[in-house]
Each structure stands twice: as structure tokens, then as C-alpha cells.
Amino acid sequence: MGFRVEEDLLGKKNIEDSVYFGINTQRALENFDLGSKSVNLDLIKDIALIKKAAAIVNSNLKELAEDKAHAIIIASEEVIDGKLDDQFKISAFQGGAGTSTNMNVNEVITNRAIEILGGKRGEYNIIHPLNNVNMSQSTNDVYPTALRITAIRKIRKLSSCIAELQEELQKKENEFSDVIKLGRTQLMDALPIMVGQEFGAYAKAIARDRWRIYKVEERLREVNIGGTAIGTGLNATNKFIYMITDVLQDLTGFGIARSDYPIDVTQNCDVFVEVSGLLKSLSVNLIKISNDLRLLNSGPRGGISEIVLPEVQAGSTIMPGKVNPVIAEMIAQVGMRVIANDTAITMASASGQLELNAFTPLIAESLLDSLELLCRAINVFNEKCIKDIKVNAANCRKNLERSTSLITALVKYIGYDTASKIVQKSIKEDKTIKEILIEENTLSREKIEEIMNPFVLTKPGIPGK
Structure with a gap:
């Protein structure tokens, strides 16, 4: 396994030749080694989309050489298409307001763009992750x-x-x-x-x-x-x-x-x-x-x-x-x-x-x-x-017919207190409300049937009127 040496303000590090990310990503992998979920890949792809857009604009404004912009755009599209998904493994739980994630994308796009231009990964004199890929941008x-x-x-x-x-x-x-x-x-x-x-x-x-x-x-x-x-x-x-x-x-x-x-x-x-x-x-x-x-x-x-x-x-x-x-x-x-x-x-x-x-x-x-x-x-x-x-x-019908709540339909006819007593008797004697009403001749059987029609009770209004 070969290595390349990269350097930042904190010093130098060996980076595996096989990877597209660089020293910033390597430090993040070590610092946030939580064994947890990595950054959502859809978010990664939309960061790459922004890198593509920035390269297009910076090229149009003559701030970025056309060949560099073209390489960055192609590399960004490869990230968007999921071809480099295995290069994004930083934990979703990271300090720095997302800087590690932004740099991960910058470095992967940079090294792939360098390859497109015929260079080797890490040759940042060809394309630079901050000066070129991150041009006119901030993580924030x-x-x-x-x-x-x-x-x-x-x-x-x-x-x-x-x-x-x-x-x-x-x-x-x-x-x-x-x-x-x-x-x-x-x-x-x-x-x-x-x-x-x-x-x-x-x-x-x-x-x-x-x-x-x-x-x-x-x-x-x-x-x-x-x-x-x-x-x-x-x-x-x-x-x-x-x-x-x-x-x-x-x-x-x-x-x-x-x-x-x-x-x-x-x-x-x-x-x-x-x-x-x-x-x-x-x-x-x-x-x-x-x-x-x-x-x-x-x-x-x-x-x-x-x-x-x-x-x-x-x-x-x-x-x-x-x-x-x-x-x-x-x-x-x-x-x-x-x-x-x-x-x-x-x-x-x-x-x-x-x-x-x-x-x-x-x-x-x-x-x-x-x-x-x-x-x-x-x-x-x-x-x-x-x-x-x-x-x-x-079961729906059985549970309904055995319920004492049907007495509510008669409150307008017999009053709340009388209705409560009928409920108590229904529970005590284990009979339905309708059976108690008929036994006590509270109202005519026809009127009871009319008032207690359950289909009527699911609609607005006073049943039986």
C-alpha cells in the first residue's frame, strides 16, 4: 500500500494513495471516530452540485481556467452520480459547523479532477481544493x-x-x-x-x-x-x-x-x-x-x-x-x-x-x-x-347494542336523571338499554325503535324529531 504526504497548518500526514480525500478528511476521520452513521450521501451530492455550479460561474467570470473548471465539473458530476460514495465516511456527528464535510467534498473533487487533467492525487499545484474547488465559497x-x-x-x-x-x-x-x-x-x-x-x-x-x-x-x-x-x-x-x-x-x-x-x-x-x-x-x-x-x-x-x-x-x-x-x-x-x-x-x-x-x-x-x-x-x-x-x-354491532351509551338519544325525552337511572339498572341487571325501556314502558316500542336507530345517531339533530 503506497502513501503520499500531505501537509496543513498542523503538520504532515501520510495519506493512502488509493483514496481521493486528503489531509483534512483524514484528520476528521481520526477526530470523529465514533463508529456511528456517516454524513448523509444525498447531502454530499448536493454539496458537489454547489461545487459544480461554482465552477461554472467562476469559469464564466474568467476567475477559473477553462480546463480546470471542466475537470472540476466532471469530478463533481461523478460525486453526484454516486461513483465516489466510498470516499465519504466522516461521522455525521462532527464539530466545525460542517467544515469537515465541505473539505471532504473539496478534496475528493480536487483529486479526481487532477486525475482527469493527467496528474496524480495530491498534486495540488494542478488544482487546489480551496483556491479552485472552494473558490468564492465558505462552508458556512x-x-x-x-x-x-x-x-x-x-x-x-x-x-x-x-x-x-x-x-x-x-x-x-x-x-x-x-x-x-x-x-x-x-x-x-x-x-x-x-x-x-x-x-x-x-x-x-x-x-x-x-x-x-x-x-x-x-x-x-x-x-x-x-x-x-x-x-x-x-x-x-x-x-x-x-x-x-x-x-x-x-x-x-x-x-x-x-x-x-x-x-x-x-x-x-x-x-x-x-x-x-x-x-x-x-x-x-x-x-x-x-x-x-x-x-x-x-x-x-x-x-x-x-x-x-x-x-x-x-x-x-x-x-x-x-x-x-x-x-x-x-x-x-x-x-x-x-x-x-x-x-x-x-x-x-x-x-x-x-x-x-x-x-x-x-x-x-x-x-x-x-x-x-x-x-x-x-x-x-x-x-x-x-x-x-x-x-x-x-363485533361492531354486538358491542354497540350492548352499550349503555345509546341512552343519550333519549335525554331530550326523559331527562338526564331518569336516563342515568336506566343506565344503572341496565348494568346491574345485565340487560340492554332497549330491553329496560320496553320493560318499563318508558315510550312506545315504535318510538323507542325510531329514536334508538343507531344509523340516525351518527348524524346531527335530535333523533325521533
């Missing part, structure tokens, strides 16, 4: 701009996943529109409700999440590229600042806009808290739906058993025949993870100081993790759970 404008672009890509994908879930819930709303069951409040018997109405409520909640997440993309389109170190734009010309935004618009197809105050975008990370907060809201709804489905599916003999979730795997190593609601449990756990990520994003964003937030790597890892997890989990939840839910109509 490259990294947050790339994070916004990556987040927009994933938000669009997540929005589509949510739309598919909403559609399936609406299908269940229609499919179960004529199946009546007992509603419950605080886990106790309440008024009748259609199974379809329950799924309609789930669909409405997810529809809100879909709209909120679709719209939040707008908050990420404002970027600080060209602001360099603290947003003032030192070492980047006005022409570069305006042109690179236009080039990024063309390369991404996104409505990216240059911030009118890059100092703000450089130091403040509240937009990521806002995005994460909406992912948390989605997670809250997913956990709620999961809890409901698991309760309604509970059984098959000792629980509610009003719906039947798809059976996807055996549930116990000791209890034969047991099947657990594992997909619903999975989506709930993903929701919990996203909420935990939201806490990390909140704390990291609040911990910025003065002109920069040093904790953007944690923000990036947590936000992108949440976006990816939610999209994958929602797809699984939709395909392996929601689409094939069945309803146990007989």
Missing part, C-alpha cells in the same frame, strides 16, 4: 444551502408518500361507510359512529399534514450561497452571488432565491425547526392512528376486535398462533424517533452563537433522518397495513 454558505436543497428533495418525496396514505384512508372511509360501531371517549362507551367516519377523521388529519409539509418547502428556498463566512460576502463578487443562484435554479429545477440578508440565513436555523415541527405534527397523527388501530384490532378473543389488521408475521416465540400488529407498532416507533430528532434540532438550532451555528451537522443528520424515515415508514404502513384492513361488522 455551502453547507446550509446544500442542506436546504437536499431537504426540499426529500420533502417533495415525503409529500407524495403522505398523499398516497391519505388516498388509502379515504378509500377505507368509503369502504366502511355503512358499518356502524360503538364510539369511545376516554376508552369508555360513547355514541355510535360509522367505521368509515373514523377513517375519514384519520384522512382529514393526514390531509392537513400533507398540505403543511407541501407548503413548507417555500421556507427552504431562500439560500445564503455567496454570503461566504458570516453572510457579508467577503471574497465573493456580486456577479458570482447573483449568477450562482441562477445556475443552482437551473441545475435543481427548484425556485431557489438569493437571500436579501445572507447574514440572517447564515447564523439562524429556525427554518429547520419549523420544518421539523411539521414532521413532528405528522408523527403525532401517525402515532394516534397507530394506537387506535391496535386498540380496535386487539383480541382476537379478549379485546375489542372490531377491525382486523393484516397478519404479516408470527408474533410470539412461546405462544402458538399469536400475531401482533407489528406494522402499526413500527409506524409509532418511527413517529417517536422523529419527535426525538425534533428535540435535537430544536436544541441545536437554539445553541448557535453570534454569526454562526456550529451544530448544523446535528441539524442536518436529524432532519434528513426524519424525512427519510417517515417516507419509507409511511410507504410500508400504507402497503402492509392500511390497504388490507378488514372490519369485523358482527
Whole structure:
């Protein structure tokens, strides 16, 4: 195994000839040897996209020789295409506000561009990672701009996943529109409700999440590229600042806009808290739906058993025949993870100081993790759970008819106190409300049937009038 020697302000280091990264990346690998997740590759690719855009602009402005720019562009495209993925192994949890990640990309693109021009890796007199690849840029404008672009890509994908879930819930709303069951409040018997109405409520909640997440993309389109170190734009010309935004618009197809105050975008990370907060809201709804489905599916003999979730795997190593609601449990756990990520994003964003937030790597890892997890989990939840839910109509009807809550329909006729006494008698004698009403001749049988028609009780108005 051969080595080349590279040098920085801290001294010299041996770098394996086989790798494209350089001394900055090598130090980061040693300093952040956490055995944890490496930087999200989609973020790496969008940093490379910015390097490509910068090379195009600097070449057009005659600040970068055409042959160097061409080599940098080709090398950047190779990173974007995933051909050099194995060169990006730095831990996602790193100090330096993302400098190690930016330098990793700079060095890999540089050494590959040197090869394209016929040189050997490490011959930085041909192309330099800072003087050429990082020209007119800083980690502090490259990294947050790339994070916004990556987040927009994933938000669009997540929005589509949510739309598919909403559609399936609406299908269940229609499919179960004529199946009546007992509603419950605080886990106790309440008024009748259609199974379809329950799924309609789930669909409405997810529809809100879909709209909120679709719209939040707008908050990420404002970027600080060209602001360099603290947003003032030192070492980047006005022409570069305006042109690179236009080039990024063309390369991404996104409505990216240059911030009118890059100092703000450089130091403040509240937009990521806002995005994460909406992912948390989605997670809250997913956990709620999961809890409901698991309760309604509970059984098959000792629980509610009003719906039947798809059976996807055996549930116990000791209890034969047991099947657990594992997909619903999975989506709930993903929701919990996203909420935990939201806490990390909140704390990291609040911990910025003065002109920069040093904790953007944690923000990036947590936000992108949440976006990816939610999209994958929602797809699984939709395909392996929601689409094939069945309803146990007989159990729904039985539980409803035995419930004392049906007395609510007669309050307008017999008063609250009398109704309460009938409920107590029903429970004590283990009889239905209808049986007690008929025995006591409270109202005519015809009127009782009319008032207590459960299908009427799922609609607005006073039953029997």
C-alpha cells in the first residue's frame, strides 16, 4: 500500500494513495471516530452540485481556467452520480459547523479532477481544493444551502408518500361507510359512529399534514450561497452571488432565491425547526392512528376486535398462533424517533452563537433522518397495513347494542336523571338499554325503535324529531 504526504497548518500526514480525500478528511476521520452513521450521501451530492455550479460561474467570470473548471465539473458530476460514495465516511456527528464535510467534498473533487487533467492525487499545484474547488465559497454558505436543497428533495418525496396514505384512508372511509360501531371517549362507551367516519377523521388529519409539509418547502428556498463566512460576502463578487443562484435554479429545477440578508440565513436555523415541527405534527397523527388501530384490532378473543389488521408475521416465540400488529407498532416507533430528532434540532438550532451555528451537522443528520424515515415508514404502513384492513361488522354491532351509551338519544325525552337511572339498572341487571325501556314502558316500542336507530345517531339533530 503506497502513501503520499500531505501537509496543513498542523503538520504532515501520510495519506493512502488509493483514496481521493486528503489531509483534512483524514484528520476528521481520526477526530470523529465514533463508529456511528456517516454524513448523509444525498447531502454530499448536493454539496458537489454547489461545487459544480461554482465552477461554472467562476469559469464564466474568467476567475477559473477553462480546463480546470471542466475537470472540476466532471469530478463533481461523478460525486453526484454516486461513483465516489466510498470516499465519504466522516461521522455525521462532527464539530466545525460542517467544515469537515465541505473539505471532504473539496478534496475528493480536487483529486479526481487532477486525475482527469493527467496528474496524480495530491498534486495540488494542478488544482487546489480551496483556491479552485472552494473558490468564492465558505462552508458556512455551502453547507446550509446544500442542506436546504437536499431537504426540499426529500420533502417533495415525503409529500407524495403522505398523499398516497391519505388516498388509502379515504378509500377505507368509503369502504366502511355503512358499518356502524360503538364510539369511545376516554376508552369508555360513547355514541355510535360509522367505521368509515373514523377513517375519514384519520384522512382529514393526514390531509392537513400533507398540505403543511407541501407548503413548507417555500421556507427552504431562500439560500445564503455567496454570503461566504458570516453572510457579508467577503471574497465573493456580486456577479458570482447573483449568477450562482441562477445556475443552482437551473441545475435543481427548484425556485431557489438569493437571500436579501445572507447574514440572517447564515447564523439562524429556525427554518429547520419549523420544518421539523411539521414532521413532528405528522408523527403525532401517525402515532394516534397507530394506537387506535391496535386498540380496535386487539383480541382476537379478549379485546375489542372490531377491525382486523393484516397478519404479516408470527408474533410470539412461546405462544402458538399469536400475531401482533407489528406494522402499526413500527409506524409509532418511527413517529417517536422523529419527535426525538425534533428535540435535537430544536436544541441545536437554539445553541448557535453570534454569526454562526456550529451544530448544523446535528441539524442536518436529524432532519434528513426524519424525512427519510417517515417516507419509507409511511410507504410500508400504507402497503402492509392500511390497504388490507378488514372490519369485523358482527363485533361492531354486538358491542354497540350492548352499550349503555345509546341512552343519550333519549335525554331530550326523559331527562338526564331518569336516563342515568336506566343506565344503572341496565348494568346491574345485565340487560340492554332497549330491553329496560320496553320493560318499563318508558315510550312506545315504535318510538323507542325510531329514536334508538343507531344509523340516525351518527348524524346531527335530535333523533325521533
